[in-house]
Amino acid sequence: MAVKYLKLFQTEFRNLNEYKLDFFSRFARLFVDILITVMIWSAIFAVTGKSEIAGLDKYYFISYMILTRIITMGMGSWKTVETIEQLIFYGDLSSYIIKPLNINLFIFSKLMLHYLFYSVFGIIILLASLPIINILGFSIFIPSGIYWILFLISLFLALVMHMIFYYGIGLLTFWFGRVWSIISGVEMIERFFSGYFVPITISPTLAFISGILPFKYMLTTSLMIYLEKITIISAISQIGMQLAWIIILYAIICLMLKKGLEKFDSQGG
């Protein structure tokens, strides 16, 4: 059975590789994104004369911001929602329902490659370009052994959580028709409360609100583990929270899919 989903994984890899120019442009964009982010925050540290922002000194802060750009490159909210929206809106879902496939696993296999590939490849590129970064006068924090392992586990769970969340947004197509127009707004809220723009520790209120929402566990948790800003026990507990959120979100999408399929109708075969 696993072989079946692995085949889907391989097909998606071929699709990913189809438009090479687009593929490389994503990394070119990442480079621009990182460069501008470093420039912005270096300038803010310089003009305000602050030694730390949100509890992180410049060295940790810049490392944090660079990592946010790399990790979120793989978080394909648009790709996820559009995939689900097209399956439902154009009725393509019917051809998968009748096959002996677990629909959730099928879609996860299609999407997970994008999530894993860009995030992991981005981190590999970062590590490979460390000497160049050092020559340019910057340095990035690199965690020690155990934190690396915890970070990778947490990153994987964050990616799964993100995918399931946007899968749920895509499932709203059952009730609202096209939903692409809400992606930007939802993504903005998700990024704001996940610590993409600035670490959520900048404000106790922001940290509190983020703590009760799932978004913190999609980014901040992994980054704080990477930066060794939390203890190993606390990191394990945060990973536990990620797992709990995955179970909750998965239960919600299963329910949505069940209710949605009751409403679903497609013509032809």
Next chain:
Amino acid sequence: MSNYIIKHAKLMKPYLKLGWHTWIEYKFNFITNTLTYAVFITLWLVFWKLMIGKLGIIGGWTNPMLTMLIGFSFFNSAVWQITWGTVMFANDVIEGKLDNYMVRPINPLFAMIAERLNLASIIPAMFGLGIILYTVSANYSFEILKILLSLAITLFAVFIIHIFFCLAGLSVFWFGKNNAFKIFLRGFNIVDEYPITIFGLIAVNFFTFVMPKIFIGTYPVLLLTNRTLGWGLKVFATELTIAAFWAVVLVFVWKRGIRRYESHGG
């Protein structure tokens, strides 16, 4: 030349009618698009409020200035969305639809934008404009000439962005179907909500002459807050020169690219 302009001005009427019908047809998208802008604007205002609260004045930029910057950024973005047609340029070429524009005695770029007018973004544009006008009247002297000039600067920035998207679209003549240049261009959007003058001189020059993002919000805000009208006119003249330069580049690339165009059918 004047006939040419009058003809295009007259054509705007049916295009606006078409845009209006599209607007009322997709009500859900209109509502969600408006809400999306409201979310974006609110969260960016909260972001700068938090930053100012923690860090104080940032390189001479106060909270009202940053509020106005957000107003300009989203006014600019909404106006760009109203005239978003240039993004579809590459698709028109790939699908051989360019003939639709070229066989008619109208400017292809005008037709491309006018046929796809997204009037739903007028409301978000009003949000942005409202923030600018309210912040100016509450914190600074309300000088109508300065306001008009600052809006002209940000509107010409929209024009320059369109030129860039057209150039990105023209890449299909050489590289075939791709989104690469559009993806790359969007990478620079990140600076729109930040005051560019806090960066070093190299970055300021880059965002003035190469990727002219500074005209979107940074210069218009400076004009409304602590610069003279004369300074604003100099900035506007610089922007016009840059726009003219990129327009010439666009015409040159268009002429080279169109030789490679092949259409299918009629």
